[in-house]
Amino acid sequence: MIVPRPENAPDQVAIYMIVNGNKVLQSVPEDAANILPQLDSKAVASLWQHAAYRARIGTYQGTPVYLLDTDEPVELAGFESLPLRQLLHRVDSQLFALAGRACQVAYFIRTHLFCSQCGQGLEEVTDELAVYCRTCDYRTYPRISPCIIVAVYRGHGDSAEILLAHGVRHPEGLYSVLAGFVESGETLEQCLAREVFEETGVDVECIEYVMSQPWPFPHSLMMGFTARYRDGDVTPDGNEVLAANWFTFNALPKTPPPGTIAAQLIDAARTKCGC
Template sequence: MLAPRESIYTHYQPAYIPDHEPGAAAYWFISRTGNLLIRETADGVEIPEAAESGELGLAIRRTQYVGTWKGTPCYAASAESEIASVEGLAFHPLRSLYGKMDEGLFHLAGRAVQLAAFGLTHRFCGTCGTETVPSPKEHALLCPACGSVSFPRLAPAVITVILKDRQVLLARAKHFTNNMYGLIAGFVEPGETLEDCVRRETKEEIGIIVTNIRYFGSQQWPFPHSLMIGFIADYESGEIHVDGEEIVEAGWFDSDKLPVIPSPVSIARKMLDWYVEQYAG
């Protein structure tokens, strides 16, 4: 049901070993504490392009080749410090860049930021403590001593539009600002199916039972390393009782009387836009 969006693979070709000529210009996806280095121009923002990372004026570590974007080589890396003095370059929160660059490129930036963070948190083998090395075949880190393999962490989470007649259930989490309301969401636990997670999170957070769970769509969510899987579900029984820990308020809303809802960067907003389109009037 999620409207088609540009795939990351429309212009992106993943690879693990550089095969370009030495000195070729490359895109550098450099992150620091979750922020991405971008070049600000009169027309918007761009990923910095350089033959070598040193041209960008900052020290980096754990460089990883990630493939090509429209034929141009791409590297992911972590910065050790703030940008020094290269005009036009600055670190920005990745989420703030949505809508300012090609959507497929935004997805690639999210991939690069996650891979860079993975490289930092898995510098050493969790089994024997030996320093890891990149795999030549996939985005993974290998232990040269014991052979252990570590893959990038990905945390699946469900998010659900819950319908009752023509109304939608919206909830305000304790950490939300600007009196914003959103959808019920939560991380999948060991032993659960995605549908089980929808049932459990809904019961735990607002006390109701849902039925007729069906798939809506998914979204990569690199904040810091999630995959959001969207569902639609129908109300079956129960009264709203918020848990008071994660959710502090919840209620049923009509399509023409929604409170402040999430921004367009999130699948939550896309799901609510779908709801309004289906149930307007």
């Protein structure tokens, strides 16, 4: 449960997600004992008072976790404001999810200052994460954008293959599974079939849900599937996907790092193919 704007900092040591834009304060040395700041009430007092927004956003292994959103980058010895993505390979999935939540909550508060219906100023709701317009009685909650992400496979055993693509936003040489946003009126399965066909020209069958993962760039919820190839020749659309091909599981190109839902779906497809 998210607790907006607690009045006082906790007495005990807590983990702080200190956010500025889409950057999170994290340790500079890769091997630091605490990758994120763990501070007591005395150490965090000044940051607490000057934060643009603060909230309790959960717990991690019994330790409370707080968001402090700041207008300027924070200077703290041994720490630096770095892109959220850099935490992916440094912390486990639970802690990364909390960091993602921190960025999403901060983004919501920063981008919802005025009512989208009448243009008047909004006020924060105190008992839940929402903003409210008194002029037109309109309440707004954080936006969550549903997306599908799917590992398409074919064959079995050593000859089994997975369909991977290099998208326009991917770093050079990186290939991943296919993904796309759900459109109005679509089921997840319809979205999956449409996205795969639009981006690669391939039809799929035997769609199976695997898992989900919040993806805070800036506010997506990724719902992961596997699907079996049915027919069609791989033809990248040239818009979202620049290149796509079938790869055997023992000769994969560079793929997303462990901890990402893409990496876990590749593993799920490998298991389904008996590799």
